Amino acid sequence: MFRTATAADTDAVLGVLMGAFGFQADTPKYRHLRRMLQNAPDQWRVMHHDDRIVGTVHIGDKRLQIGCAAILQGDVGEVAVLPSAHGQGLGSQLMADTVAWMKANRYDLSRLGGLVKFYARFGYLRFPRRYIEFLVGREVGAGASRIQLGQIPIDAGLAAKLKPFDPNVHAEDYARLADEFRQRYQGRLVSDRAAQPPGPNDVFFVFEDDGRVLGYAFAYELDREYTEFEARLVIADLAYPRDKPHVLATLVANLNNIAFRKGYPRITARFPFDPQILRALADIPIHFQVNETYGSVAANMLQIVNLGSLLEKLTPELESRLADSAAPDFRGRIEIDIEKDSAALEIADGRIKPAKTANADLRLAIPEFEMMQMVLGMLSFAELRELLDPKPALTPQLASLLSDLFPRKPVWSGNWG
Numbered sequence: 001m002f003r004t005a006t007a008a009d010t011d012a013v014l015g016v017l018m019g020a021f022g023f024q025a026d027t028p029k030y031r032h033l034r035r036m037l038q039n040a041p042d043q044w045r046v047m048h049h050d051d052r053i054v055g056t057v058h059i060g061d062k063r064l065q066i067g068c069a070a071i072l073q074g075d076v077g078e079v080a081v082l083p084s085a086h087g088q089g090l091g092s093q094l095m096a097d098t099v100a101w102m103k104a105n106r107y108d109l110s111r112l113g114g115l116v117k118f119y120a121r122f123g124y125l126r127f128p129r130r131y132i133e134f135l136v137g138r139e140v141g142a143g144a145s146r147i148q149l150g151q152i153p154i155d156a157g158l159a160a161k162l163k164p165f166d167p168n169v170h171a172e173d174y175a176r177l178a179d180e181f182r183q184r185y186q187g188r189l190v191s192d193r194a195a196q197p198p199g200p201n202d203v204f205f206v207f208e209d210d211g212r213v214l215g216y217a218f219a220y221e222l223d224r225e226y227t228e229f230e231a232r233l234v235i236a237d238l239a240y241p242r243d244k245p246h247v248l249a250t251l252v253a254n255l256n257n258i259a260f261r262k263g264y265p266r267i268t269a270r271f272p273f274d275p276q277i278l279r280a281l282a283d284i285p286i287h288f289q290v291n292e293t294y295g296s297v298a299a300n301m302l303q304i305v306n307l308g309s310l311l312e313k314l315t316p317e318l319e320s321r322l323a324d325s326a327a328p329d330f331r332g333r334i335e336i337d338i339e340k341d342s343a344a345l346e347i348a349d350g351r352i353k354p355a356k357t358a359n360a361d362l363r364l365a366i367p368e369f370e371m372m373q374m375v376l377g378m379l380s381f382a383e384l385r386e387l388l389d390p391k392p393a394l395t396p397q398l399a400s401l402l403s404d405l406f407p408r409k410p411v412w413s414g415n416w417g
Contacts, residue, residue: 002097005044005056010037012053013046020080033078045101047081047094055081055094059102063190064109064415065182066375067317070190071310073416074102076112095122099305108310109372111302111416116295123340124301125369128292129417131229134252134267135287136259151260152253152285158246162254165204165216173213174206181239185272185412186377203233203258207240207247215240215247217255219267228268228293233259235269245280256286270414300417304368307336308343308354310375315345315352318405323350325404327397334402335360338368364392364402376416377409 005013014025014034023029036058037044047055060075076098081090099122102110112119116126138149165174182188199220207215218237225231235255240247259267271277273290281288294300304310322328328350335344335357346355366374366384373379382403385391394402 001048002045002094002101003048005037005041005046007038007041009041009044009046009053010034013037013044013056016053016056016080016082017078019082019084045094045098047090047097049085049088049090054085055090057094057098059098062111062415064376065188065190066186066314066377068320069314069317071108071313071375072106074107074110074305076110079112079114091118092121095119099123102305106309107305108313109302109375109416110305111300113295113300114298116297116299116301119301123303123305125303125372126294126299127302127369127372127417128294129229129300130270130273130290130292130411130413132269132271132281133229133231133289133291134256134259134269135289136256136264136266138265138287149287151257154250154253154257158250159254161207161209161214162250163206163208165206165218170206170208170213170216174216177213177216177239177241178237180241182412184242184274184410186409187415188412189415203255205251205254207250214244215251217251219255221262229270229291231266231268232262232264233267235267235271238269238271242276245276245283248277248280249284252281252284252286272410272412274410302372302416304338304341304372307338307341307371311336311343311345312354314375315354318345318352319350321405321407322347322352322401325401327401327404330397330401332361332398333359335363336371337363337365338371339365340368362392362394362398374406377407377411380408381406383408 014030014037017033018024018030043059043061045057045059046053049055056078057076057080058078060077062073062075063070064073079091079094081094099110110124112124136149201221203217203219203221205217206213216239217235219233219235222230222232222234233255238251240251255267278290322330331348333344333346333355335342342357344355344357344360346353370379370384370387374381374384380403385399
């Protein structure tokens with residue numbers, strides 16, 4: 001039997017997690033999971049067998065902004081079955097229930113990280129992570145010379161504008177700037193979380209000019225390097241005005257210098273792959289790499305859980321794109337088939353609404369992986385059309401419309417990987 005957890009299940013669920021993952025009570029992980037269970041028990045599913053809880057999974061809610069629309073992503077984690085119950089197929093039953101529950105509750109996408117061989121059985125596909133890596137303090141070749149990278153000089157006037165983040169002084173400007181910056185990008189997280197005071201392992205500072213915050217950087221320090229995209233110093237959040245790239249340069253140079261003084265060989269960041277950001281970074285004497293990485297045996301994985309719900313939630317943004325398209329007066333029904341699921345949209349009088357798949361004027365067979373990329377703005381329909389075999393036969397009007405409905409966009413890179 002499967003059900004949503006309650007606060008009364010906290011100790012039993014923690015027992016399953018400790019048995020599965022081998023951590024002890026009164027450790028940081030234990031305290032973190034206890035808080036999660038007590039604060040949001042409805043984000044956990046539990047599995048009963050022989051009148052006791054033997055399995056559990058956490059399904060975290062993330063709302064991702066796609067233009068003026070928002071879609072719901074279920075982040076699956078802490079998938080656990082008691083060791084004494086292994087070998088009975090309970091883990092497979094738990095995951096099958098998890099995916100079915102998300103589909104029934106109109107989740108649109110789901111993400112997890114784990115063993116590809118296991119999770120692929122439940123519809124998950126390997127999906128890339130994107131991050132930028134800054135190399136600090138290394139020796140590099142320049143022709144016949146060798147140059148030691150080190151501290152980046154910062155103009156004294158600019159350095160004086162860097163101040164430690166003070167929530168009592170900077171919180172309002174922080175919220176404004178964060179919102180303005182994130183509005184540029186697809187897939188950003190919908191959140192009303194306010195800035196918190198820096199913790200003991202946080203690096204949080206602002207660029208303040210005449211009492212106004214023009215930029216901020218928030219990074220955190222880890223006790224070791226955990227993954228290729230989690231260095232000792234990780235830039236978790238950063239923002240600046242688009243017309244002031246010198247602010248970005250100053251923030252990044254300061255982070256480089258902090259890492260250099262601590263002896264850290266690199267910094268990682270989930271910056272969007274925005275040409276304007278990359279151009280600004282290219283003006284800084286810092287070695288950086290733009291990485292899109294796929295796991296192998298274990299990987300970041302993503303799937304479309306409910307195509308109908310996904311397309312329905314996207315309609316406000318699709319209608320906005322329709323109004324600005326070359327075919328705003330188009331009328332017709334378009335079906336999208338991702339093999340495991342299909343859904344249709346009715347377009348008429350400048351409006352878009354869900355429709356039955358029967359009698360569609362056009363049926364598009366789109367691989368699920370590419371459909372996820374199009375939704376996030378990582379791939380345009382115009383690019384996809386050239387990759388499909390056979391290439392869809394479309395009228396010029398319809399080809400133009402679909403390219404306008406699904407364009408390539410700058411994408412926030414951390415929330416889906």
